[in-house]
């Protein structure tokens with residue numbers, strides 16, 4: 001679609017003065033303005049105020065009031081209904097939200113509409129169901145009575161209070177949903193801080209949440225940079241932090257949360273996710289798997305494959321076919337439905353990937369294809385495949401978070417567990433083979449929160465998701481998130 005085909009609601013939204021969403025209304029905000037830049041052309045499309053201490057205070061106070069008042073008194077079925085209504089509203093406004101997301105992040109419009117918006121509604125409906133399934137258990141105390149008295153006990157799940165949700169820039173709608181829907185379903189209230197690069201969609205969703213009946217103050221948004229996020233996490237009334245972002249920032253957030261306050265924290269961090277193709281995988285199947293694992297949304301997915309292990313008997317054929325596929329991708333405007341490969345999401349990230357290309361050139365790594373910044377407006381780089389010769393190569397160690405696959409040939413299948421586990425991370429991994437029993441023997445040996453077989457980057461709200469090792473602490477989705485957003489209270493009764 002042409003830029004002139006923007007929905008009138010999107011054009012009008014971009015023209016507004018943006019700040020925060022506090023206590024059920026949009027608040028202009030007095031802080032420094034942050035330019036929101038369209039990564040496909042480098043042009044500023046909107047401006048958003050950065051939250052300082054006053055805005056953070058106001059948002060947390062509103063969330064605390066809602067926790068002590070209206071939202072806490074809302075029956076679980078009513079909370080579920082609000083989340084279901086919000087899912088419907090997100091779908092009804094799907095084109096508008098998708099256009100906003102593409103403009104601020106460079107995500108292909110089809111991915112924004114067909115995946116992110118659609119999944120946001122699906123996840124909201126999952127969380128709505130969980131709201132009515134919060135329960136403890138009845139326990140028979142184990143010790144004998146002294147004088148014939150009896151005991152019984154039960155546990156209750158109680159919401160922890162005000163949750164701070166910190167969201168990165170790669171899926172500004174979906175990752176925010178994981179946080180605020182977990183909070184609202186369990187009876188918590190929340191203040192969410194989107195990334196400074198991609199705050200627009202969440203500001204719009206907060207307005208829709210009010211229309212859906214979510215009590216004013218239960219769902220607040222403060223915009224801003226890392227300083228705003230730090231101030232939010234440090235606020236004394238925050239009962240839980242749910243952070244998704246880079247390992248380095250996550251470590252800082254976790255350390256600060258424990259320091260003197262013991263605030264419970266969920267950390268969803270990055271990875272250097274491995275993908276292993278057993279020798280029986282045909283070349284075309286392997287190439288399709290590599291594209292699925294590594295190049296969706298220009299590789300800017302926490303669970304994306306970045307380390308690819310291919311049997312030596314196949315690696316030349318796989319890399320040749322992959323290079324042809326990557327070189328043939330239609331690079332262009334993410335608003336254009338014909339585009340298959342868009343820009344990176346922001347300038348600093350493009351510069352980080354450019355530095356990685358320079359590193360690869362400098363250390364003599366084989367650049368199979370790509371390996372360069374594209375000479376056009378916006379933040380484009382070429383989709384890239386690199387081949388290294390050693391398992392301890394630096395390029396196999398650090399998260400790229402971009403369209404860069406690093407390949408290593410292996411000779412012996414027995415070496416795969418060590419290769420797959422050879423980084424400090426453990427978010428996700430995938431194993432590809434036509435022989436399920438070989439895959440199932442490998443699965444328990446892989447240290448990762450998720451192991452996919454013959455698939456990659458598929459998140460389902462019913463299936464828990466999170467990392468091990470330096471990829472994080474805690475789980476989202478499934479029923480697992482309930483433990484993180486509620487306190488277990490034990491009640492004992494003598495009779």
Ligand code: NDP
Nearest residue numbers: 167168169195196225226229230245246249268269270302
């Ligand atoms: P960052 O860690 O840079 O930022 C994440 C969020 O934290 C942003 O909102 C950021 O604000 C904020 N922030 C920065 N400093 C602080 C601080 N001291 N205290 C509190 N908040 C702070 O990550 P990116 O936004 O660059 O996102 C990419 C990273 O996210 C990758 O490493 C990726 O792997 C990871 N990720 C993990 C996922 C998972 O589920 N495991 C899913 C998606 C991404 P601002 O941007 O305004 O500086």
